[in-house]
Amino acid sequence: MSKAPVAVVGIGQTKHVAARHDVSIAGLLREAALRALADAELTFADIDAVVIGKAPDFFEGVMMPELYLADALGAVGKPMLRVHTAGSVGGSTALVASNLVAARVHRTVLTVAFEKQSESNAMWGLSLPIPFQQPLLAGAGGFFAPHVRAYMRRTGAPDHIGSLVAFKDRRNALKNPYAHLHEKDITLEKVRAAPMLWDPIRYSETCPSSDGAVAMVLTDTEGAARTPRPPAWLHGGAMRSEPTMFAGKDYVSPQAGKDCAADVYRQAGITDPRREIDAVEMYVPFSWYEPMWLENLGFAAEGEGWKLTEAGVTELDGDLPVNPSGGVLSTNPIGASGMIRFAEAALQVRGQAGEHQVEGARRALGHAYGGGAQFFSMWLVGADRPTT
Amino acid sequence: MTEVLSAPLVVEFPFTRSLGPVQSAFLTGLRERTVLGVRTGDDRVLVPPVEYDPVTSAELRELVEVGATGTVTTWAWNPDPGRNQPLSTPFAWVLVRLDGADTAMLHALDAAGPDAVSTGMRVRIRWAAERVGAITDIACFEPDDGTGPPERAATAHHGEFTDPVTGIVAPARLDYVYSPGRAQTRYLAALADRKMIGERCPSCRKVYIPPRGACPTCGVATEEQVEVGPGGTITTFCIVNIKARGLDIEVPYVYAHIALDGADLALHGRIGGLPYDQVRMGMRVEPVWSDDGGFPDHYRPTGEPDAGYDTYKEMV
Amino acid sequence: MRDVAIVAFAQSRHARSTAEVSEVELLMPVLHEAFDQVELKASDIGFTCSGSSDYLAGRAFSFTMALDGVGAWPPISESHVEMDGAWALYEAWVKILTGEADTALVYSYGKSSPGDVREVLTRQLDPYYVAPLWPDPVALAALQARALIDAGHTSEPELAGVAARSRASARDNPYAQLTSVRDGGEYVVQPLRRQDCPPVGDGAAAIVLAAGDTARRLCARPAWIRGLDHRIEAHSLGVRDLTDSPSTRLAAERAGLFDAPVDTAELHAPFTSQEVVLRRALRLGDEVDVNPSGGPLAANPIMAAGLIRLGEAAARIHRGDSDRAVAHATSGPCLQQNLVAVLEGDVK
Incomplete structure (x- = not known):
């Protein structure tokens, strides 16, 4: 039996901010979940199962928080799963939820991803000192910056590309009411004047630390037929993992990322992603990852990704808009960031993205990855129901 | 074979938890020696009050005040208290249904020994001397000798206090011994x-x-x-x-x-x-x-x- | 729905401490044994899913290094749940049902020895009202046991019988950690005595799943998953009837448990009193062989103990010792979340 088609019929997210002081952890998720249900014009009673995702439990100091969150998410009496695949988790969570529908195990599934980073401190959570292990001598960006330098060396990309990405994403975020950073007076000069924290990464080219949640309602063909707004249809979804560190690992363009994209394109019948995909929400925690992922995902030949960025192709009005929502550079509740990419891709093909809508978007890619560039999850959604 | 290494690994952080309105009212109430519950759509009173109905998942906001005395619904004698637990001397873990409530809350009961504890016994809150708006403002429960107030029903409560508690700091320290293999x-x-x-x-x-x-x-x-x-x-x-x-x-x-x-x-x-x-x-x-x-x-x-x-x- | 079976199961020799090995060093031999049983290698596997806990390890992203033991190159289709491995198996089963994979590797591991597991598990509880009091899992299980005794569902002597039977069964299980109840009489948290509690220890387990003809090719007598379901209850103990497990019953109904009798049950009941609850919820009579492996009272590597129940039940079907078995896994305080699998062997 073939897979059942999967439709995204409800999407909700919180207004992402540095600290949500007015809600509990459950209240934060609940807000996103209710918005997704309202979008689908459904209630918790219509939901068969709940799948949640987040990054390490140490961030909020609650071990396996799905246990405490069951009541708030209407999961009592239902199946509840908790996914954790590092930074890619938001995407993986959505894919686990979509598989429940595709496998015909459930009809309608609620999936939620979140991080409430203000409960602790992300840098604390990410850098718990472990005995006998040489500490990362550089802080968060120091992990990524050498890979950016390697990309620049490999491709000859000029120094200013990263600032173009940051300037674009922060301007896009101004059109997204849920984005965390709303830098109304942003200019390219300001981006470039920001201090160089981990040369070649400037402060202005790094992501914020956010409290936020995102939720989606996924359903089958019958559910989609009843939905009040156009659904986004899943055309392809995949996860790929490779070891975190190994001899021959390509940190600039990991094989797992290439394989994951190839699998998604195969499922979706995409042969020329640059032409056939109308919008991309990719996981860009530091600005330079946009040109790197453009190559890894097959939108540009190796060494050519930065040229697309430089030419304005990835701008909101370019012919391959990347991160019209403002992306991770503007909003980063870590465990939710991947699912926000997936949800924003779905909003685009539903025509529901509001001010940051890409005109006429029919097919969009959502992309998430784990910080060690070892875990990838992606989905491709379309306005049309898949034919196969 | 080299001796296998190990070293202490301490995971410690004072988590700063923001509160939703029901939790804020409940914990502020404890600071003021007032115990609040929340009423559900089917007219049950949940204490401690939760934000979302555990059966229907409906949002709950209707606060009520319940008694500071109650009845033990189950108990367990803890002869060897842990370093962070409410009492440093042997005590009973108890679920207590406070007067006016339909559900029970978990806390500690200070009693002379297991023979002094039974299901159905009457207990009352012993308030902490210094209260900050946290579950530990209830120092523990203690046996009620019958001099406490009589059983009462839940009464409506506005849930408003001056200077409400909007967050708690929850320090958590876990000690591990790490071995790298x-x-x-x-x-x-x-x-x-x-x-x-x-x-x-x-x-x-x-x-x-x-x-x-x-x-x-x-x-x-x-x-x-x-x-x-x-x-x-x-x-x-x-x-x-x-x-x-x-x-x-x-x-x-x-x-x-x-x-x-x-x-x-x-x-x-x-x-x-x-x-x-x-x-x-x-x-x-x-x-x-x-x-x-x-x-x-x-x-x-x-x-x-x-x-x-x-x-x-x-x-x- | 596709026919999916457990075709291989391997586990470590569970021990109070495995300080001499890292998690991947603990896990890797178990993975090799599972692969060897079906003569597969990592690159033959369609999907991989694991379950583990950062809190148990005391390190964020702890699962990322365990993947080293799999040999994930070329890149693999892989996922991870921050849950017992039984739920990783559930995710893998769903993946096979989609048709995107014909085989799956499921593994989980847990080392309880580095930390104080009774303290660690308090971090699972409501972070506002309960976790600040640090009630440990023995205390919570003891509250449940008292409620069972008060309700007339069990007695301390009956619980002692469960303890003795489990440890006696474990004597035939070379992987068990605890096979006797010497000095088990003192209360840990009354009414639970040491013998009523699981041993604290480290361990790992791995299972290979396969669909249809692939399963038949890989295994002489596959343990077919006839039903698999899991359900969660409300979190707070004070709103639940601790003497019952409605989520277990519902999962069992959905898994088709009550459609036909079973001969074997592997129950993830870390405390003797929880076996009493589960037997009632699953309607298991005295004719059913409950926890012939010794169950979690004989070895309870947290995060793996649920997956091991599925593996033990399947292994009995593989060996021809069972024709229809139920396996159960749990998570959370006092059986908050429960998974039920119904496994069958082909008619001999």
């Missing part, structure tokens, strides 16, 4: 002799440093030890201009990936011994050992000519 123990032992010992995969023949017990591409144990370095090549790097948490290194400095001669992947380290803006990809370096028997303090240039990009590009 066989491969890393071998590696660390060699470091004490100022040697860099990697391990070779029996299948793909790649040399891993630091060894982590498995060849991650082949999924087999690495056991053949191979000395690598001391010389190596900087494959890539960044210049750190911001002080990292817990690191006492003067900025700016260079943090680099270094492919030691004979190793098949790069490890990381700080580069010293020259101005930060003169560090290059391909620069040849060697470790500068510290006296603590651990990792090299940093790496410094050897003065050899730079390695060609093609010789290390597979490790970038």
